[in-house]
Amino acid sequence: MTMPEDPAEPEYRQRRFTAPPGAADLLLIRHGESAPARPSKPFPLVDGQGDPELAPEGLVQADLIARRLGEEHFDALYVTTLRRTAQTAAPLAERLGLTPRVCPELREIFLGEWEGGVFRQKVADRDPLAEKLWAEERWGVAPGAEDDEVFAARVRAGIERIAADHADQRVAVFTHGGVIGQVLALATRSRPFAFVGADNGSFSQVVVHGPQWIVRGYNDIAHLTT
Ligand SMILES: O=C(O)[C@H](O)COP(=O)(O)O
Structure with a gap:
């Protein structure tokens, strides 16, 4: 026999996630597809780093990002020193009426002698050093590349x-x-x-609360596949 419910008894629903007070909710968006690398025409460099523009496919991805996020609220947009991020942000920035700010710390890993498009060729050719880089999970395997710990520290500093x-x-x-x-x-x-x-064009989400970084999503591409 079931007991009748006591209307005075408290009940506890499952809690929905809410960001802790003081946390920043960061949507990390990978830029759209950039131009293909061609051995005869290396990418222009900015501070030694390859700076290709978006490919036509990347421009479409930028528009799809703006379509998905254009009705949502954002307090700020950030890009890096490399133009593929600014080009990707442009349609959303225009819809929201926000001017993107630049966070240099969140520019791509510096790949030394493999900048300018060489990295893609080495990976495609299954160059032994490229295979070693993937196997050891260390960018520093590329000749002249930024040290992995230095990269991790600057990315941490940018996010903080x-x-x-x-x-x-x-x-x-x-x-x-x-x-x-x-x-x-x-x-x-x-x-x-x-x-x-x-x-390219995907969303990942991290809620940053001091040293506590809470992952809320990785590689959401729903807006690119419809
Ligand atoms: O394909 C490339 O050029 C490298 O993987 C760099 O990646 P990114 O375009 O996301 O900086």
């Missing part, structure tokens, strides 16, 4: 700076595949490359 400037706010950060992988590795203490390979 944005989080400090945007407590209780929501921010879209247009950045790079290597950077998104690094942010999620820092958040989860995972293998270094466990989250490398986010798709």
Whole structure:
């Protein structure tokens, strides 16, 4: 026999996630597809780093990002020093009436002698050093590349700076595949490359609350596949 419910008894529903007070809610967006690398025409460099423009496919992805997010609220948009992030942010920035800010710390890993498009060729050719880089999960295997710990520290500094400037706010950060992988590795203490390979135009989400970085999503591409 079931007992009748006592209307005075308290009940406890499952809790929905809410960001802790003071946290910054960061949507990490990988830029759209960039122009193909051609051995005869290396990418222009900015501070030594390859700076291709978006490919036509990347421009379409930028529009799809703006269509998905254009009715949502963001307090700020960030891009890096590399034009593929600014080009990807442009349609959303226009819809929202926000001017993107630049976070240099969240520029891509510096790949030394493999900048300008060479990295893609080495990977496609299954160059032994490229195979070693993937096997050991260390960018520093590329000749002259940025040290992995230095990269991790600057990415951490960039995320911490944005989080400090945007407590209780929501921010879209247009950045790079290597950077998104690094942010999620820092958040989860995972293998270094466990989250490398986010798709162009994808969304990943991290809620940053001091040293506590809460992962809310990785590689959401629903807006690109409809
Ligand atoms: O394909 C590339 O050029 C590298 O993987 C760089 O990735 P990114 O375009 O996300 O910076």
